[in-house]
Amino acid sequence: MVGALVVAFFLFTSLYTDYLWFSQLGYTSVLTTQWAAIAVMFVIGFVGMALPVWLTINLAYRLRPVYAKLNSQLDRYQELVEPLRRLAMWAIPAVLGLFAGLSASSRWEATLLWLNRTVTGSTDPQFGLDLSFYLFELPFYRGVVSFASAVILIALLLTVAVSYLYGSIRVNGRELRISKSSRIQIAVLAGLYLLLQAVSIWLDQYTTLTQTGDLITGASYTDVNATIWARQILAGIALLIALLFFVTAFIGRWRFPLVGTALLLVASVVLGSLYPWVVQRFTVDPNARVLEAPYIQRNIDLTRDAFDVAEVEEVPYSATTEASPGALRSDAETTASIRIIDPALVSPAVAQLERFKTYYGFNSELDVDRYDIDGESQDTVIAVRELRQSGLGDGSSWYNNTVVYTHGYGVVAAYGNQRSADGQPVFFESGIPTSGELGEYQPRIYFGEQSPAYSIVGAPEGADPRELDYPSGEDGESETYNTFSGDAGPKLDTVFNRLVYALKFQSEQIFLSDAVNSESQILYDRNPVDRIQKVAPYLTLDSDPYPSVVDGKVVWIVDGYTTSDAYPYSRTVSLSNSIADxxxxxxxxxxxxINYIRNSVKATVDAYDGTVTLYAWDDEDPVLQTWQKIFPSTLKPISEMSGDLMSHVRYPTDLFKVQRSILGQYHVTDAGRFYSRTDAWQTPADPQEDASTNSLQPPYYLTLQMPGQETPSFSLYSTFIPRGASSEDASNVLKGYLAVDADAGGEDGVKGEGYGALRLLTMPDESTVPGPGQMQNDFNSDQAVSSLINILRQGQTDVLNGNLLTLPVGGGLLYVQPVYVQSTGETSYPVLQKVLVGFGDEIAFEDTLDQALDSLFGGDSGASAGDGDVPVEGGEGEGEETPTEPTEPADPGDGSETPPTGADGELAAALAEAQAAMEAKQAALEDGDFAAFGEADARLSAAVERALELLGG
Structure with missing residues (x-):
């Protein structure tokens, strides 16, 4: 009894703290709706199983023949069972009912979707049913039939067991005798079971529209002309046999239903398997291209609808591979916005420059956003300075971890297209306290991706603040403290609340500590994704939440998707595999x-007080409309979204990844070409990763102007190469370039007009535009580039290639890759020193993007990339940048190159000396002359140091 009370109290604690959390956040209705649905479904499942089982057991026992003569073996069984009979008659239904209740309660979502289903207005091409039947009704009906079948089957088996134990069923040699009462009970249950199987087989014909075959997802020629009508016939046979069982209950003749059951089994093999195989083998396979064409077309059309790519604008693009002077003149705005700061590589630099204390940290990969600075939109690399208690070291204790170190502080933002003279990011928002171009905003980060499991904040008015704000202060103070003043977590204002949270987090200090007072709040479940998932359990959330400074506060923006696996004729894909790169x-x-996805919700989480706001982004999505009926008043219309927030909403990464995986094959809209699969594409492997990992290149956010666009826009893009091509193949040429307008605009409650517009550039079959892998190989194998990089790697530095960007400019495809240099020291970080660009077969490797473009396009590119070195006050790069004259291209006719002069000449001399020293080292090593080896090594070190100085590293 004591143990049961303890378990009950812990269960109550969990439920009570959940209620407090949802109540504080303002989403109590979500929790209570789930509780009510789960409870009702549990009761239905429990009663639906326990009552029929109890009735069948009791009927079988009560209607037993009282004076039946049993054999000695059954007598012994009865003697063993009799002492437990009464308990068993209640316990067996109760235990089975418990499991059935738990199973049924897990299907509360399917039940609520069926009860609140929304008509889509579109019908499937085979049965002409509204698509809501497949999305909401069919899963529910199949679940009900499956549950009822399990109940009847268990009841039937228990009836047979009890009837045999108590003599209603007797076997004498080859003779089987069944009492009338038992016959009626068994026959009725068998008839009900066959009736349910008839319904199940009938519903199975609709599942052919979502089954994935060797060629397509959905009903193929064989399914339509053999499988579907075969299932209809089998359903009719099962119904007829069910009726025969009902007749047997009254007339007592078992022959007809038993023979019918045998015939059903034979028919299921012949009609369900053999006949479709014959049709496929002898009718379809010899003429598959023609016979399957209508069904392939269904698959193409509905797949493109389900993944929202039906309106993709396909643009033939005959990309040139010749870099001609002035070719970039019309693309000056695009080239000026090219992001040369790699958010994946720059994180260590941001951490070294902006962390200040070991208990602060940044994500390993920063986020890309855009901000209006001085009236111009700037692609931005942004990060939140979060608290990381692992850096406290000896200062770690319950009090410090829970009461003092409770939050991070501020954001750091850098221009995406600029660097300082020494290769560092150029920040326009930085420091503690924060300062820069973003104006006044609430900088404290209580809710983030790295927040502690829980913190206790708040104190009575007038009490000394004890939450560390940041490690500097006024009037000689080394630290500044703060008291949280928002409403962010359940109150610990009663002894009972302290007790339940002490139990929840297994910490007696919550109950005993004097730091907990009447104004204290406990903050937990602080990850933005976790908070949104709890208040919107029906959403699948994007894997990349990102922070933005919006309306004077830092908010996390997270994209939410509604998904389904029941959209007819749509290709099924693995969501996890599609987004992995x-x-x-x-x-x-x-x-x-899944075979259906919509970006239906944009969600925000306030980084200061944890407020979760859900906006109905796609209010035409029938799945979202249905969930809005289930959880009314939890979503706001986009008309309530501020213009500032709208300007930071972007097209989501995961949705784009799923769409590009679909368009790799479904860019082909002709059934004949689709069948031949001669034009299938794939996303290229990331050229920065080890080839053995086969990691895909991620999509990148860039401001660019696609053919057909009047002005550049903030976009998300990815590329395609032929399916099966590897980075080493000559066939690794670019076949497609997919971009989407990712800018939602900046007006209150109004989406940008072009937002979400997908554009697909398709290259001609004879295209020779290199793919990312081939271009990376060209960069790596270029003699001038590789000699410099290899020599740099001989010193105390590493050379890191940044993200390889691809842009449709100059009538072709331009590749841009920043190159970072990093010392091998423990406290070093990458600095941007060079930029690689490629266009067709031509390559340039210069200090800045401006210089690289001028070099590549003959010194007259007509574009200003805007990435010149920016002076850093008080740093090594302070001072004005020295203009660099464009280098005249070598005369292609004489095979000679113009000797470098000035700084370039000094660098060339240093590299030549390094090369000579390396050769001398190797020769000395082979001769065993260690004195000469040491001398050559010293020469090499000096030459490398000289080269690094010239590079500014």
Whole structure:
């Protein structure tokens, strides 16, 4: 009894703290709706199983023949069972009912979707049913039939067991005798079971529209002309046999239903398997291209609808590979916005420059956003300075971890297209306290991706603040403290609340500590994704939440998706595999195999007080409309979204990844070409990753102007190469370039007019534009580039290639890659020193993007990339940048190159000396002359140091 009370109290604690959390956040209705649905479904499942089982057991026992003569073996069984009979008659139904209740309660979502289903207005091409039947009704009906079948089958088996134990069923040699009462009970249950199987087989014909075959997802020629009508016939046979069982209950003749059951089994093999195989083998396979064409077309059309790519604008693009002077003149705005700061590589630099204390930290990969600075939109690399208690070291204790170190502080933002003279990011928002171009905003970060499991904040008015704000202060103070003044977590204002949270977090200090007072709040579940998932359990959330400074506060913006695996004729894909690339690991999702997705919700989480706001972004999505009926008043219309927030909303990464995986094959809209699969594409492997990992290149956010656009816009893009091509193949040429307008605009409650517009550039079959892998190989194998990089690697430095960007400019495809240099010291970080650019077969490797473009396009590119070195006050790069004259291209006719002069000449001399020293080292090593080896090594070190000085490293 004591143990049961303890378990009950812990269960109550969990439920009570959940209620407090949802209540504080303003989403109590979400929790109570789930509780009510789970409770009702549990009761239905429990009663639905326990009552029929109890009735069948009691009927079988009460209607037993009282004076039946049993054999000695059954007598012994009865003697063993009799002492436990009464308990068993209640316990067996109760235990089975418990399991059934738990099973049924897990299907509360399917039940609520069926009860609140929304008509889509579109019908499937085979049965002409509204698509809502497949999305909301069919899963529910199949679940009900499956549950009822399990109940009847268990009841039937228990009836047979009890009837045999108590003599209603007797076996004498080859003779089987069944009492009338038992016959009626068994026959009725068998008839009900066959009736349910008839319904199940009938529903199975609709599942052919979502089954994935060797060629397509959906009903193929064989399914339509053999499988579907075969299932209809089998359903009719099962119904007829069910009726025969009902007749047997009254007339007592078992022959007809038993023979019918045998015939059903034979028919299921012949009609369900053999006949479709014959049709496929002898009718379809010889003429598959023609016979399957209508069904392939269904698959193409509905797949493109389900993944929202039906309106993609396909643009033939005959990309040139010749870099001609002035070719970039019309693309000056695009080239000026090219992001040369790699958010994946720059994080260590930001950490070294902006962390200040070991208990602050930044994500390993920063986020890309855009901000209006001095009236111009700037692609931005941004990060939140979060608290990381692992850096406290000896200062770690319950009091410090829970009461003092409670939050991070401020954001750091850098221009995406600029660097300082010494290769560092150029920040326009930085420091503690924060300062810069973003104006006044609430800088304290209580809710983030790295926040502690829980913190206790708040204090009575007038009490000394004890939450560390930042490690500097006024009037000689070394630290500044703060008291949280928002409403962010459940109150610990009663002894009972302290007790339940002490139990929840297994910490007696919550109950005993004097730091907990009547104004204290406990903050937990602080990760933005976790908070949104709890208040919107029906959403699949994007794996890349990002911070933005919006309306005077820092908010996390997270994209939410509604998904389904029941959209007819749509290709099924693995969501986790589709989004996995070199930047993202495969995630685990409740529904991973999907064939329908919509970005239906934009959600925000206030980084200061944890407020969760959900906006209905796609109010035409029938799945979202249905969930809005289930959880009314939890979503706001986009008309309530401020213009400032709208200007930072972007097209989501995960949705784009899923769409590009679909368009790799479904860019082909002709059934014949689709069948031949001669034009299938794939996303290229990330050229920065080890080839053995086969990690895909992630999509990148850039401001660019696609053909057909009047002005550049903030976009998300990815590329395609032929399916099966590897980075080493000559066939690794660019076949497609997919970009989407990712800028939602900046007006209150109004989406940008072009937002979400997908554009696909398709290269001609004879295209020779190199793919990313081939271009990376060209960069690596270029003699001038590789000699410099290899020599740099001989010193105390590493050379790191940044993200390889691809832009449709100059009538072709331009590749841009920043190159970072990093010392091998423990406290070093990458600095941007060079920029690689490639256009067709031509390559340039210069200090800045401006210089590289001028070099590549003959000194008359007509574009200003805007990435010149920016002076850093008080640093090594302070002072004005020395203009660099464009280098005249070598005369292609004489095979000679113009000797470098000035700084370039000094660098060339240093590299030549380094090369000579390396050769001398190797020769000395082979001769065993260690004195000469040491001398050559010293020469090499000096030459490398000289080269680094000339590079500014």
């Amino acid at each position: 070199s930047d993202s690991e495969a995630q685990r999702y409740a529904i991973d195999d």
